[in-house]
Amino acid sequence: MSKKDLGLLVLILVVGAVVTAINPRFLLPINLANTSNLIGLFGILSIGQAFVIITGGIELSVGSVVALLGTLFIDFIAVRELDWPLAFVLIIALGAIIGLVHGWLITRLKLQPFVVTLCGLLIYRGVARFYTADGTAGFAFGQNFPDLEFLTAGRSYGVPNSFIALIIIAIVMWVVLHRSVFGRYLYAIGKNEEAAKYSGIRTGRIVMAAYVICGVLTALSAIYFAMYTRSISPASHGQFYELYAIAAAVLGGFSLRGGEGSLIGVILGTVLLQELQNLVNLLGIPSSLNFAVMGGVILIGVLVDQQWGVFRARRQMIDATRRNVAGAPAE
Amino acid sequence: MSKKDLGLLVLILVVGAVVTAINPRFLLPINLANTSNLIGLFGILSIGQAFVIITGGIELSVGSVVALLGTLFIDFIAVRELDWPLAFVLIIALGAIIGLVHGWLITRLKLQPFVVTLCGLLIYRGVARFYTADGTAGFAFGQNFPDLEFLTAGRSYGVPNSFIALIIIAIVMWVVLHRSVFGRYLYAIGKNEEAAKYSGIRTGRIVMAAYVICGVLTALSAIYFAMYTRSISPASHGQFYELYAIAAAVLGGFSLRGGEGSLIGVILGTVLLQELQNLVNLLGIPSSLNFAVMGGVILIGVLVDQQWGVFRARRQMIDATRRNVAGAPAE
Amino acid sequence: MNYSDVSIAQSAIAPFLSLDGVRKTYPGVVALDGFSMEVRPGEVIGLVGENGAGKSTLMKILGGVTRPDTGTITVDGVAHDGLTVEASIGSGIAFVHQELNLFENLDVAANIFFGREPLKAGPLKLVDRSKLREMVAPLLKRVGANFSADAPVASLSLAQQQMVEIAKALSIKARLVILDEPTSSLPIAETEKLLDVIKALKAEAISVIFISHRLHEVERVADRVVVLRDGMLAGTLPKNQINHDQMVKLMIGRMLKERERVSDSAHAPGGTALSARAVRTSAYPERPVDLDVRHGEILGFAGLVGSGRTELARVLFGIDERFGGSVTLDGKTLKLGSAADAVASGIFLVPEDRKLTGILLDLSIAENISLPNLPAHAKHQLVSTSAEIATAEKQKSNLGIKAPSVATRTGTLSGGNQQKVVLAKWLAMNPKVMILDEPTRGIDIGAKAEIYGLMRALADAGVAVLMISSDMEEVIGVSDRIAVMHEGQISGILEKDDFSQENVLRLAVGKKPLPAQAVGGAQ
Amino acid sequence: DDKPTLAFVVNGASDFWKAAEAGVKKAQGELPDYNLELKYPEQSSVAIQQRLMDDLVTAGVKGIMVSAVDPKTSTDGLNKIASQTALFTTDSDAPQTKRVAYIGSSNVDAGKQAAEIAKKAMPDGGKCLGFVGLLGADNAKERIQGMKDGLAGTKIELVDVRGDDIDQARAKKNVEDALVASPDITCMVGFYSYNTPRIYEALRDAGKLGQITVVGFDDDPITLGGVKEGTVAATVVQQPFEWAYQGMKLMAAYLKGDKSGIPEGGLIIVPTKIIGKDDVDAYAANLKAMAGK
Numbered sequence A, B: 001m002s003k004k005d006l007g008l009l010v011l012i013l014v015v016g017a018v019v020t021a022i023n024p025r026f027l028l029p030i031n032l033a034n035t036s037n038l039i040g041l042f043g044i045l046s047i048g049q050a051f052v053i054i055t056g057g058i059e060l061s062v063g064s065v066v067a068l069l070g071t072l073f074i075d076f077i078a079v080r081e082l083d084w085p086l087a088f089v090l091i092i093a094l095g096a097i098i099g100l101v102h103g104w105l106i107t108r109l110k111l112q113p114f115v116v117t118l119c120g121l122l123i124y125r126g127v128a129r130f131y132t133a134d135g136t137a138g139f140a141f142g143q144n145f146p147d148l149e150f151l152t153a154g155r156s157y158g159v160p161n162s163f164i165a166l167i168i169i170a171i172v173m174w175v176v177l178h179r180s181v182f183g184r185y186l187y188a189i190g191k192n193e194e195a196a197k198y199s200g201i202r203t204g205r206i207v208m209a210a211y212v213i214c215g216v217l218t219a220l221s222a223i224y225f226a227m228y229t230r231s232i233s234p235a236s237h238g239q240f241y242e243l244y245a246i247a248a249a250v251l252g253g254f255s256l257r258g259g260e261g262s263l264i265g266v267i268l269g270t271v272l273l274q275e276l277q278n279l280v281n282l283l284g285i286p287s288s289l290n291f292a293v294m295g296g297v298i299l300i301g302v303l304v305d306q307q308w309g310v311f312r313a314r315r316q317m318i319d320a321t322r323r324n325v326a327g328a329p330a331e
Numbered sequence C: 001m002n003y004s005d006v007s008i009a010q011s012a013i014a015p016f017l018s019l020d021g022v023r024k025t026y027p028g029v030v031a032l033d034g035f036s037m038e039v040r041p042g043e044v045i046g047l048v049g050e051n052g053a054g055k056s057t058l059m060k061i062l063g064g065v066t067r068p069d070t071g072t073i074t075v076d077g078v079a080h081d082g083l084t085v086e087a088s089i090g091s092g093i094a095f096v097h098q099e100l101n102l103f104e105n106l107d108v109a110a111n112i113f114f115g116r117e118p119l120k121a122g123p124l125k126l127v128d129r130s131k132l133r134e135m136v137a138p139l140l141k142r143v144g145a146n147f148s149a150d151a152p153v154a155s156l157s158l159a160q161q162q163m164v165e166i167a168k169a170l171s172i173k174a175r176l177v178i179l180d181e182p183t184s185s186l187p188i189a190e191t192e193k194l195l196d197v198i199k200a201l202k203a204e205a206i207s208v209i210f211i212s213h214r215l216h217e218v219e220r221v222a223d224r225v226v227v228l229r230d231g232m233l234a235g236t237l238p239k240n241q242i243n244h245d246q247m248v249k250l251m252i253g254r255m256l257k258e259r260e261r262v263s264d265s266a267h268a269p270g271g272t273a274l275s276a277r278a279v280r281t282s283a284y285p286e287r288p289v290d291l292d293v294r295h296g297e298i299l300g301f302a303g304l305v306g307s308g309r310t311e312l313a314r315v316l317f318g319i320d321e322r323f324g325g326s327v328t329l330d331g332k333t334l335k336l337g338s339a340a341d342a343v344a345s346g347i348f349l350v351p352e353d354r355k356l357t358g359i360l361l362d363l364s365i366a367e368n369i370s371l372p373n374l375p376a377h378a379k380h381q382l383v384s385t386s387a388e389i390a391t392a393e394k395q396k397s398n399l400g401i402k403a404p405s406v407a408t409r410t411g412t413l414s415g416g417n418q419q420k421v422v423l424a425k426w427l428a429m430n431p432k433v434m435i436l437d438e439p440t441r442g443i444d445i446g447a448k449a450e451i452y453g454l455m456r457a458l459a460d461a462g463v464a465v466l467m468i469s470s471d472m473e474e475v476i477g478v479s480d481r482i483a484v485m486h487e488g489q490i491s492g493i494l495e496k497d498d499f500s501q502e503n504v505l506r507l508a509v510g511k512k513p514l515p516a517q518a519v520g521g522a523q
Numbered sequence D: 001d002d003k004p005t006l007a008f009v010v011n012g013a014s015d016f017w018k019a020a021e022a023g024v025k026k027a028q029g030e031l032p033d034y035n036l037e038l039k040y041p042e043q044s045s046v047a048i049q050q051r052l053m054d055d056l057v058t059a060g061v062k063g064i065m066v067s068a069v070d071p072k073t074s075t076d077g078l079n080k081i082a083s084q085t086a087l088f089t090t091d092s093d094a095p096q097t098k099r100v101a102y103i104g105s106s107n108v109d110a111g112k113q114a115a116e117i118a119k120k121a122m123p124d125g126g127k128c129l130g131f132v133g134l135l136g137a138d139n140a141k142e143r144i145q146g147m148k149d150g151l152a153g154t155k156i157e158l159v160d161v162r163g164d165d166i167d168q169a170r171a172k173k174n175v176e177d178a179l180v181a182s183p184d185i186t187c188m189v190g191f192y193s194y195n196t197p198r199i200y201e202a203l204r205d206a207g208k209l210g211q212i213t214v215v216g217f218d219d220d221p222i223t224l225g226g227v228k229e230g231t232v233a234a235t236v237v238q239q240p241f242e243w244a245y246q247g248m249k250l251m252a253a254y255l256k257g258d259k260s261g262i263p264e265g266g267l268i269i270v271p272t273k274i275i276g277k278d279d280v281d282a283y284a285a286n287l288k289a290m291a292g293k
């Protein structure tokens, strides 16, 4: 665990301690379970985003994709009555296709990630709204899918299965990002795509793969979100989720210039964001301040991290000078 | 006018012609006036954004600033009964301060523009909502400010004064961007900040000035928007306006990597976006598709622009090859 | 008046600038250590030293880009403990950086007077564009530019961009012009022009600090040579003592027996390795190129600025699109759709622009070396750090890369060591064809000799080596054959017996080489 | 075609307006001389709704019935529309404008009916927590106020109302967090149509269905299911179908010169109804019939 991640962990624990001191119910198992459920949902989303950010890209359409795929998923199983495993596979495939198209536009047609995914943000939500004619996709009363519900919204030994899913995904993705050849390529591309190309890396394919991973994870979390709310108004569902995901990655030490960040960081970033949301409710802070609290904490976090880096570099410099002055050989 | 801008203009005219053919009411003076009023409002916003994008930055808090400053403006004159010129100056000053703070965080404390302004997006809206206790800021019945209303929402010879304001601002800003030393520095910094620094340019100040310009123009348009809607629910007012502004700039040929784009381009981009919105309503296209149409057109526009460049380069190449085969000197 | 008179007369004049006890440290490195020197008006100082000796650091301090930790800089009798860029420009110091610093999105004129634009009257600070054009024209003429003032810089070749940089330095009413390796990517004709420019500056009593690894150039123009070694002053040579061997001795602390020359090929070259037929590049789509490189030879590739060598190299490496023609390796036709294809077939490129394309500055030495061959350093697609480090350690000792460890960030290495890392990553694999584009650009004399040795060793091992170089001595000294390019076409290939500066130059401008005996006669 | 067009402009995309769509459809069947359409603004904001109406006027619409996003302060904008077409308001009134008439329910009355439900379900008193999308919206404020008024003097108290910005994931989490933060809560009120189903689901997940009194608004299928099951005490429903159906016919008549349907002051209140366990089947059947399914 890097120092950055450690700092974030300490921050999470301190905030948790303060909240507990004010309202001890923060530590109730049910509260932890509720919050970790949402950590699971947003965490999966954020890991996907992290893979794209590492390459120096960005995926702004996440929220709209959550709305579109969530709508389709519920429509498939509740209205069209497809078997849910089939619907599940279809949705994941759609997520992969969306990622592939984005990656293709970005790497082959050389469009900027911001532009491509901004258009995606606009288009997918529009399609979702058109699909439901601006209505709501939801289950009928009493419509049940016990297995699916257990997997998505259920708990095992009190731990939400969505959180367990996040842990599994995080472990796999940690290995992919930090230990695999592919992960190394991602970092290299994020640092200097041109030089990576000159080293014989097929950068186009690697970047495309990053967008596909993001698409698949977003599709997965779209299903989780759909099963959590059990009803989707495409006009508002998932709005701003891309910001949550980006914020989690940034808090977790990712640079939007690419080539920096760790998987543990993005998970911790998600945890902190959800802790903040929970805190607003538990401490009875007006809900209008929810976003402001989030923004303030991100800003402070990033600032402290940055200033701490500057401070450390400066101290090293001074130490080095002092050491040299003291023990400079006369020659 | 560059070829890029010309292409955009042609597109605007073609779309206009098609819409007119389907629904001739498109050309009614009242419709043109309504649309050009909104072009004025969004245009001012987009010019501000353009100045930031040129430096390679981005300003995501625009929508929230429109909400916060609009709320304050109405509150100042309607509730606190300040003279409107005083309120006007205060709001513009606040816009400048917001820009200054962003610029300072970005240039002095070396935070990423995306992060700083994302936090702004979250914080300002939160503050606005808290300020009104999640209520609405609006004028009481019969509250009138004839001069202010004439300047912001009035018309001169049938032309909305907001549009006239845009034209004036655009001319001034065109000179600043394309003829002044400051403008040249902006382009230079956008392309290669390091080199600009080595040339003795105080890049920090220039970038900060860009954010201040963006803040001031955003504040101005916040006042226009406030006087247009005459009522503001901070929770939703101005939401996504940053996307409109960024989209207009991108359509107008700006690169988010910085150092590229023209003022005429961003104005034309705004015109096209508003034309599209108008079209959706006039042709009876479901409004759920409004954003999708916008996204689709941006994507196609950017794609055509990009592919056209590739195509031209390739044709030149082929032409050159052919010329040689025909008349190669024997040597 | 002879030269010694001049130096006596000059020592009486107050120095324009003096440095005293300047020290600069980077984490883990002492770049400058108590360095002192003086610059007098109208004096041309040659500044030499090995890679990483601290030359650029020193110049950056003078340019105000970095501040020294301790020490004083005295300009015109005023002492500073560090300059800012504005202060530096203000006191008449013009600076051509080692790394180019141009704005691709602006035109040539805007670049040259960047930060010092002529203004129209009025508060808006509008650029007076016609005046700007007037001011630029003579400068471009002076550096011998073959491009116009309103050409976008993005459309210029590296060498042309370097000319723009020099024109920029000339445009400052400077009292001291600092040129940090200005000739590193200039071919011979342009280099001559630059040396003339330096002499002209001297005549106007403008001082020049000239940094170069091409010692013969230093020999020709310098009034005094300052030698840096490990951040300290290793010695100063007055005009009458400036010669190659003296400089080398001070630089590396020992005498090199003779000019380090690379040994000739031990055996005859093998069969054709890489063969290009009717290949067209985007730079000269109308000119098809044929070129053969044989196993076991070093084929030198000479030509003037923008003759299209780099473009051809990039096409052969699969980075750039090929417009027609075919490429075969050992008789097999290659696809070359991307660099990955080229690497897979054993064609490697050491690119011209080290920092942008050669290495990843943010990665460690080991990570850079393993990058093109990562799957070989992985089990089940998982990277084995120990395998990586083993490979890197081996290369580090083979090539003599100077760095604390293989985990060091390559960004902190000196140019020569960075170049060795680029070579190392390819040597760690099995090259069949090695293309080197200006492999010794900005490399000190010691490292140069090592790199020549490496190239020869590669050739002796049967690798086909294609060396693009604008350094005439290098091309003639190292190659087994020389191909010369002129405006996108191979204008001729010289065999060893026909090697001469004149022949290369004639071919480079499109003329026929002189017959062998005529060359002999001329010498 | 040259038939005059009448538009029903809603305040945002929501299933709530599906019933109004059905009402418009039914009215269309009876008004062959008119084109009737229902328009959603792409976002729930004053500027965008204003723009939509401006464009409709441009397109030649003869009459507009609008559920204004913020009627209190949109006087000028609405008056501009009213000067060019026949303007009716629905859902929330703008009495200071030149609108012809308002047809809809009274949110204050609806809030009072919610209080009735609470009083009946909790005769011994209790502590209520509310959930709503936009705390600042007029309809939310009026319902909350109505409920508080209705509860005045009883032992039931509405202690807090949490907003979620129409983010349903947050709506559900708000309920979950409330269960943690305030264990002494005995009743929950869902002020927006999607709030009640989210309450229902959060309670079900926590195993607290039936232990906490749920007071609902509107007729989301889950809400109606909960009412039928007995886990939702009752729900207050509005009748958007009637607003649309009666409203469109009234507007058509008005444009033909028949002003008899417009009362003094222009207020036409279609009362809200409490749907309890006994009424729910009939209500659901009626909904289905209206939607023509």
Ligand SMILES: Nc1ncnc2c1ncn2[C@@H]1O[C@H](COP(=O)(O)OP(=O)(O)OP(=O)(O)O)[C@@H](O)[C@H]1O
Pocket: C026, C027, C029, C030, C031, C049, C050, C051, C052, C053, C054, C055, C056, C057, C058, C098, C412, C413, C414, C415, C416, C442, C444
């Ligand atoms: N920004 C930096 N951070 C860390 N170390 C640096 C930095 N810049 C230079 N150095 C180190 O300082 C020393 C001097 O570098 P400098 O660039 O001055 O060498 P140089 O003489 O110009 O070499 P070259 O001939 O290769 O250009 C080197 O060891 C280099 O690695």
Ligand SMILES: Nc1ncnc2c1ncn2[C@@H]1O[C@H](COP(=O)(O)OP(=O)(O)OP(=O)(O)O)[C@@H](O)[C@H]1O
Pocket: C154, C155, C156, C157, C158, C159, C160, C185, C187, C283, C303, C304, C305, C306, C307, C308, C309, C310, C311, C312, C352, C470
């Ligand atoms: N980025 C570019 N855009 C447009 N033209 C370019 C670009 N780079 C090079 N050229 C042009 O292509 C031609 C060939 O350039 P190239 O760099 O291949 O030449 P070269 O022989 O390698 O010369 P050198 O490396 O010494 O500059 C020149 O006319 C040059 O102006």
Ligand SMILES: [Mg+2]
Pocket: C055, C056, C057, C098, C180
């Ligand atoms: Mg150097």
Ligand SMILES: [Mg+2]
Pocket: C309, C310, C311, C352, C437
């Ligand atoms: Mg070259």
